[in-house]
Amino acid sequence: MPIIFRRSRDVQVRQLFVGVLVGLGLFVFAWYYYALPSYTRVGYTPEQPVPFSHQLHVGRLGLDCTYCHQHVFQSPHATVPTAQVCMNCHNPRKAHVKGNSPLLALVRESYETGRPIAWKRVHKLPEYAYFNHAVHINKGISCVSCHGQVNEMPVVRHDQPLSMGWCLQCHNEPEKHLRPVEQVTNLTWQPQGNKSMLDIGFEIKRQLQVQPPMHCQGCHR
Amino acid sequence: MTPTTPIISPGATITAAPARLPDPLPRIPLVWGPDTYETITHQISRITEKPQPWWWWPAFLITSGLLTGGVLAATYLISTGVGVWGSNNPVNWAFDITNFVFWIGIGHAGTLISAILFLFRQKWRTSINRFSEAMTIFAVICAGVYPGIHVGRFWYAWFMFPLPNANHIFQNFRSALLWDLFAVSTYFTISLIFWYVGLIPDLATLRDRAKSRSRQVIFGLLSLGWRGSTRHWRHYEVAYLMLAGLSTPLVLSVHSVVSFDFATSILPGWHTTIFPPYFVAGAIFGGFAMVLQCMIPARAAYKLHNLVTIKHIDVMCKFLLATGSLVGYAYCMELFIAWYSGNPYEWQTFVNRAWNGDYTWAYWVMMTCNLFIPQVFWIRWCRQTPWFVLLVVTCINVGMWYERFVIIVQSLHHDFLPASWGRYYPTWVDWLQMLGDFGLFFTLTLLFIRFLPMIAMAEVKAVLPMANPHYHYLPADRYLKGEDGRYPTADHALAAAYGPPAPPRTIVPPATEPVPAFIPTPEGTGQPWGAVAEFANAQDLLHAAQAARQHGYTHLDAWTPFYVHGMKEAIGRTRSRLPLFTLAGALTGLAAAVTLQFYLMTYYYPTIVGGKEYRSWEAFVPIFFEMTVLFAGFFTLFALIGLCGLPRLFHPLDAHPTFHRSTQDGFFLTIEATDPRFDVDQTRDFLRSIGGQHVAVIER
Numbered sequence A: 001m002p003i004i005f006r007r008s009r010d011v012q013v014r015q016l017f018v019g020v021l022v023g024l025g026l027f028v029f030a031w032y033y034y035a036l037p038s039y040t041r042v043g044y045t046p047e048q049p050v051p052f053s054h055q056l057h058v059g060r061l062g063l064d065c066t067y068c069h070q071h072v073f074q075s076p077h078a079t080v081p082t083a084q085v086c087m088n089c090h091n092p093r094k095a096h097v098k099g100n101s102p103l104l105a106l107v108r109e110s111y112e113t114g115r116p117i118a119w120k121r122v123h124k125l126p127e128y129a130y131f132n133h134a135v136h137i138n139k140g141i142s143c144v145s146c147h148g149q150v151n152e153m154p155v156v157r158h159d160q161p162l163s164m165g166w167c168l169q170c171h172n173e174p175e176k177h178l179r180p181v182e183q184v185t186n187l188t189w190q191p192q193g194n195k196s197m198l199d200i201g202f203e204i205k206r207q208l209q210v211q212p213p214m215h216c217q218g219c220h221r
Numbered sequence B: 001m002t003p004t005t006p007i008i009s010p011g012a013t014i015t016a017a018p019a020r021l022p023d024p025l026p027r028i029p030l031v032w033g034p035d036t037y038e039t040i041t042h043q044i045s046r047i048t049e050k051p052q053p054w055w056w057w058p059a060f061l062i063t064s065g066l067l068t069g070g071v072l073a074a075t076y077l078i079s080t081g082v083g084v085w086g087s088n089n090p091v092n093w094a095f096d097i098t099n100f101v102f103w104i105g106i107g108h109a110g111t112l113i114s115a116i117l118f119l120f121r122q123k124w125r126t127s128i129n130r131f132s133e134a135m136t137i138f139a140v141i142c143a144g145v146y147p148g149i150h151v152g153r154f155w156y157a158w159f160m161f162p163l164p165n166a167n168h169i170f171q172n173f174r175s176a177l178l179w180d181l182f183a184v185s186t187y188f189t190i191s192l193i194f195w196y197v198g199l200i201p202d203l204a205t206l207r208d209r210a211k212s213r214s215r216q217v218i219f220g221l222l223s224l225g226w227r228g229s230t231r232h233w234r235h236y237e238v239a240y241l242m243l244a245g246l247s248t249p250l251v252l253s254v255h256s257v258v259s260f261d262f263a264t265s266i267l268p269g270w271h272t273t274i275f276p277p278y279f280v281a282g283a284i285f286g287g288f289a290m291v292l293q294c295m296i297p298a299r300a301a302y303k304l305h306n307l308v309t310i311k312h313i314d315v316m317c318k319f320l321l322a323t324g325s326l327v328g329y330a331y332c333m334e335l336f337i338a339w340y341s342g343n344p345y346e347w348q349t350f351v352n353r354a355w356n357g358d359y360t361w362a363y364w365v366m367m368t369c370n371l372f373i374p375q376v377f378w379i380r381w382c383r384q385t386p387w388f389v390l391l392v393v394t395c396i397n398v399g400m401w402y403e404r405f406v407i408i409v410q411s412l413h414h415d416f417l418p419a420s421w422g423r424y425y426p427t428w429v430d431w432l433q434m435l436g437d438f439g440l441f442f443t444l445t446l447l448f449i450r451f452l453p454m455i456a457m458a459e460v461k462a463v464l465p466m467a468n469p470h471y472h473y474l475p476a477d478r479y480l481k482g483e484d485g486r487y488p489t490a491d492h493a494l495a496a497a498y499g500p501p502a503p504p505r506t507i508v509p510p511a512t513e514p515v516p517a518f519i520p521t522p523e524g525t526g527q528p529w530g531a532v533a534e535f536a537n538a539q540d541l542l543h544a545a546q547a548a549r550q551h552g553y554t555h556l557d558a559w560t561p562f563y564v565h566g567m568k569e570a571i572g573r574t575r576s577r578l579p580l581f582t583l584a585g586a587l588t589g590l591a592a593a594v595t596l597q598f599y600l601m602t603y604y605y606p607t608i609v610g611g612k613e614y615r616s617w618e619a620f621v622p623i624f625f626e627m628t629v630l631f632a633g634f635f636t637l638f639a640l641i642g643l644c645g646l647p648r649l650f651h652p653l654d655a656h657p658t659f660h661r662s663t664q665d666g667f668f669l670t671i672e673a674t675d676p677r678f679d680v681d682q683t684r685d686f687l688r689s690i691g692g693q694h695v696a697v698i699e700r
Helices: A008-034 A054-060 A083-090 A101-114 A133-138 A143-147 A162-174 A195-205 B038-047 B057-078 B095-119 B124-126 B130-147 B156-159 B175-207 B213-222 B230-263 B275-301 B312-338 B344-356 B360-377 B388-414 B428-451 B457-463 B492-495 B538-550 B578-604 B618-641 B657-665 B682-688
Strands: B528-535 B556-559 B666-671 B693-699
Touching: A008 B344, A054 B312, A101 B492, A143 B230, A162 B124, A162 B578, A195 B130, B038 B130, B038 B175, B038 B428, B038 B538, B057 B130, B057 B275, B057 B428, B095 B124, B095 B130, B095 B275, B095 B388, B095 B428, B124 B130, B124 B213, B124 B312, B124 B457, B130 B175, B130 B275, B130 B428, B175 B213, B175 B230, B175 B360, B175 B618, B230 B275, B230 B556, B230 B578, B230 B618, B275 B312, B275 B388, B312 B344, B312 B360, B312 B388, B312 B492, B344 B388, B344 B428, B360 B388, B388 B657, B428 B528, B538 B666, B657 B666, B682 B693
Parallel strands: none
Antiparallel strands: B528 B666, B528 B693, B556 B666
């Protein structure tokens, strides 16, 4: 029989085998790192038409979340405020806080024309997922659980994956995230006294009868 | 040997032990005619080496045309939606699952022949096992098309597998459909491994016969550098046994699990405990029919009458008769139980099925083809006339398709509520899809007989009379005759017409080029690798190896075209330790299945199914079994490759001018230079002294 393969081919085949294994491992790692919402969504920080800083308004000035997102306790949606809310302070004819600032030109224009400002949407759930802000807020889930430390964000960024698996983690063990309802908009709240977060969570779970749905129809209606 | 001590208690009447008669029936060989290792190699390899006969291309054109139709239908289905099929309320499963079950069933014959008959030492399987294993794989591919496309959104097919994902959705491990997925995937994987392991020696034969560079490279890579070393054969034989052992319960389990898809539901006509054995018997029945359907034309077209003898067809027809009657029993028992149970829903379904329904015609097609027609196989002529067998197995294939159609469509169209009764009408997409599946199957079969050896050469060589060291060669005029000089049965006369088997050859055929005493290799080190000698037959090689051992050599190896019984002991090796790896694989798979299911179903995502508690383990058992078998199969394959040190694409022995015969008809003994007693001249002389031919020392 003529010799078909060179002597070195055997080593090369083994190197190729190891290479394919390593490549496959890298692909799987890369897939689970880069292709999941924990990478594709988290960190999304679009530049907004008006450079509104939550860090200034919430963190330094102490505005409550519901001052702007007014209906979050009553409505499935946390409303995005109209220009009129901004104009409570920034109206040159009233309080005149930076009333002539060129950065607020769009707000003044919106106020006069009634056309809303085209904010860039940061958090968006798929249309087949039903989410109700009011029920979460009223059962003691804070804004910070899903939106992160907005009081420290000059520009709002996507802080959590908002994937189904991420939702389910909390639906499975809500006690890890519950707090008194009057504290849900307090983004810097910490458990007081000798009670741990978990103690409080279990207490509230019992008081408010928190039973997050674990069936498909809970969210996919 | 007569017993010397009475084994009957005192007082009982002791009758004289009957005189031990010589066996009155000469054993009919499995291969008919004067075949040798060389002629078998040539006969089978030539089919893949020469251009195909004239009919191959038209046949291929037809089957690939059907396949194209199926691909178009699938494309239309995926781009438009499953609404293009006729399946709709109440018949939501129709042609798709009918074809799925039909094809999965076809696959069972291959595994039965390759695994169960192997364990039962039914050596006649050797000439048909490769063909039927290939059919198993192609049939499972045909079946696997349906779970893939019938979800409609093909790109979500990965949802069927428990892969970690951002949605944290996992499959319901208590669902019969998930058992089915695991069973079919495991079945396909193990069948593929089994088939490939069986192919390795034959791929090496094709490599060593190859003339063109491309064939050499392709078969060289596929055969992983197999050269018939006894050190490899001893692992190989055990690996094959392990895989047969793993496949045996798999054959019985796959169609049982498929039947659970129906039997675990509450639909009248499906909700029956007889389903698992009934489905398995039906699968073997349909599978044997399909093997014969393909084998009889191939046997005639390629003149394989000496290998796939009329006795093979005869035995397979007996299998058809037995399994067909089992299936017929199940049909009758279903009907009986429907009446005997007193369940009005069950009874109305069966009355509708057998007497006055829309699908009564299909039921009687099924009964006729599966129960009544195969009864002709009680008659010898019917079993031994190929064209007649072909007609009957065609009926059986039709009947087995109708069996699945009746079970699925008839049961669904007539359930509990008269308000929800409704008929099913297949659309042209259904028909095209079904024909496309047949196209896929026969296209793959045609490609297989074109490119791969359709008969397991290495295994057939091992069952030749000449491979049996105890075979007693009778003069030609007494071949297969009884002591009275007549053929005892008609089968003996049939076999004898092919002529008596050839005795093993006693001289080594000459080399085409001179064999130098020292053979250099490319990029060699100048040091000797070892000495090699060729022998005429397996017995000579066995004796030579024993002589070398007695002479004090220890680093021996024997290179043979098939596993020669007793050779591993002759070169000083023991039984392979490969089963330990199989066991390790089985335990790993079991542990993985336990962890996977309990972690997901009771801890990570606790789900209540059927009112059972989270930890109830009974419904996890099918996947315990499947993963145990799957991992054991993988470990066996990797242990075989690892213990043999494959792939070994280059070997110094390749430089020897006649060594390519080691995978065809040559028997070689080597003594390696690592042996403490090795000496270039003395070892060479020793090998000559024990009768070795073409003796040479090979450069390392």
